[in-house]
Amino acid sequence: MTLRLIRSLAEANAFDPTPKYSDVGVYHVRFESMGTGVQVESRLLDGALRGERIALIADSGCGKTSVVSHVFGPTTEQVAPILVPVRSLEEEATKAEQVADSILSQLRRQAEESGRLAPDTGSRLGRHRHVTNVNRRSKSFATPRWLANANLASQIEQQITTTESNTLEEKIDVIRLCLNSIRNDSLMPVFVFDDTDRWTVGSDDSTIEGFFGEAIRWLAEMDAAVVVATHSRYLDAGLGDPELLTFLDTRVRLPRVPTARDLASILDRRVQFRLNGHDPNERLDAVVDWSAIEELFSEYQEGASIRKVMQLAHIALVETVDVCADKITGRAIKAAVQT
Ligand SMILES: Nc1ncnc2c1ncn2[C@@H]1O[C@H](COP(=O)(O)OP(=O)(O)OP(=O)(O)O)[C@@H](O)[C@H]1O
Ligand SMILES: [Mg+2]
Structure with missing residues (x-):
C-alpha cells in the first residue's frame, strides 16, 4: 500500500526544490502559522x-x-x-x-x-x-x-x-x-x-x-x-x-522555521498536494519516518535553507524508491547529505 504511495510521490516529483512559481504559492505554509509570534x-x-x-x-x-x-x-x-x-x-x-x-x-x-x-x-x-x-x-x-x-x-x-x-x-x-x-x-x-x-x-x-x-x-x-x-x-x-x-x-x-514539526508541515503540504488525496492515510507520516524529519531539521539548524532541506528529501525519496522501501528514514537522509 505505502509502496504505491511512495512511488507516486516520486513520480509526482513531490519534493521538487525549485517548483514553478505558480505552484510555490500553493505549497506555501504561512510562516506566521508556525508559532514564532512574528x-x-x-x-x-x-x-x-x-x-x-x-x-x-x-x-x-x-x-x-x-x-x-x-x-x-x-x-x-x-x-x-x-x-x-x-x-x-x-x-x-x-x-x-x-x-x-x-x-x-x-x-x-x-x-x-x-x-x-x-x-x-x-x-x-x-x-x-x-x-x-x-x-x-x-x-x-x-x-x-x-x-x-x-x-x-x-x-x-x-x-x-x-x-x-x-x-x-x-x-x-x-x-x-x-x-x-x-x-x-x-x-x-x-x-x-x-x-x-x-x-x-x-x-x-x-x-x-x-x-x-x-x-x-x-x-x-x-x-x-x-x-x-x-x-x-x-x-x-x-x-x-x-x-x-x-x-x-x-x-x-522571514523567521527561521522554529521546530521539526513545522518543517514537517512544509513537507506534508507537498504530500497533500502532489497526491491530491483526501485519503487520511496519504499523509507525511505514511511515507516519511520521524527520524528523517529529525535529521532534516538538524541539517536546517546547522544552516541549511528550506530549499536545501527539500533537495535532501527529494534525493532520499528517489533512493528509497530505488531500494523498494516504503518509508524515507533518517538513514536515507544521512546518505543524501553525503552525496
Ligand atoms: N513557508 C514555506 N512553506 C512551504 N514551502 C516553502 C516555504 N518557504 C520556502 N519553501 C520552499 O523552499 C524552497 C525555496 O523557497 P523560495 O524559492 O521561496 O526561496 P527564496 O528565498 O525565494 O530563495 P532565492 O533567494 O534563491 O530566490 C521552495 O521549494 C519553496 O517551495
Ligand atoms: Mg526567490
Whole structure:
C-alpha cells in the first residue's frame, strides 16, 4: 500500500526544490502559522494595502518567493500585484527606462492574457476568440483575480500605447494612467520585484546601487505599494544601504522555521498536494519516518535553507524508491547529505 504511495510521490516529483512559481504559492505554509509570534504574511499584505514600500528579507532558499507568490497569488483580493520580471532586466537594472519598459510590458502581457481568456471581452472588442475548457480552467488558476475584471483589463490594454522610443516621462504617465484605472477599481497596485539578488552574484555592487538609487526611485512618486525581495546579506553588509533605507520604508524579515514539526508541515503540504488525496492515510507520516524529519531539521539548524532541506528529501525519496522501501528514514537522509 505505502509502496504505491511512495512511488507516486516520486513520480509526482513531490519534493521538487525549485517548483514553478505558480505552484510555490500553493505549497506555501504561512510562516506566521508556525508559532514564532512574528507576523509575516499578514504584515506584508497589510503593508501593501497601505501603499508601503517593503523589503522582504531572507537568505537564499528561505522562502521569499514562496511568501510573495502566496500573498500576491492569483486569488488575492484587494491588491493588484504587478510582478516585474527582474530576470529580463539583467545589466539594464540600473536604468529607469528599462524598469518602466519592463513594467509596461508586464502590464500589457497580463491584460492581454486575461483579455484572451475572458469570453465577454472578446465579443465587446469585436475580436474572434475561442475559449476552450482548457483555457477557462487556466484562467481560474493563472490569471490574477484583479484582471478577471474584463473592463479593467481592456482599459489597461488600450492605455499602453507607448513604444520604446517614448521618453521616460511619457512612459511614467502611461503607468500612472494604468494605476489610476486600478485604483478606480478599488484595488491597491503593488509592484513586486522578486529575485533582485541575482544581479549581485559575482557582479559588482553598482547594479544594486543603481537599481535602488536611480532605476526604481521614481516609483516612490506613484500611488502604489512596492515589494522588493532581498537577501539579508545586502542589508547586513550595508550594500547600497542609504538608498535602500530611504526608498524601502518597511522591512519584513522571514523567521527561521522554529521546530521539526513545522518543517514537517512544509513537507506534508507537498504530500497533500502532489497526491491530491483526501485519503487520511496519504499523509507525511505514511511515507516519511520521524527520524528523517529529525535529521532534516538538524541539517536546517546547522544552516541549511528550506530549499536545501527539500533537495535532501527529494534525493532520499528517489533512493528509497530505488531500494523498494516504503518509508524515507533518517538513514536515507544521512546518505543524501553525503552525496
Ligand atoms: N513557508 C514555506 N512553506 C512551504 N514551502 C516553502 C516555504 N518557504 C520556502 N519553501 C520552499 O523552499 C524552497 C525555496 O523557497 P523560495 O524559492 O521561496 O526561496 P527564496 O528565498 O525565494 O530563495 P532565492 O533567494 O534563491 O530566490 C521552495 O521549494 C519553496 O517551495
Ligand atoms: Mg526567490
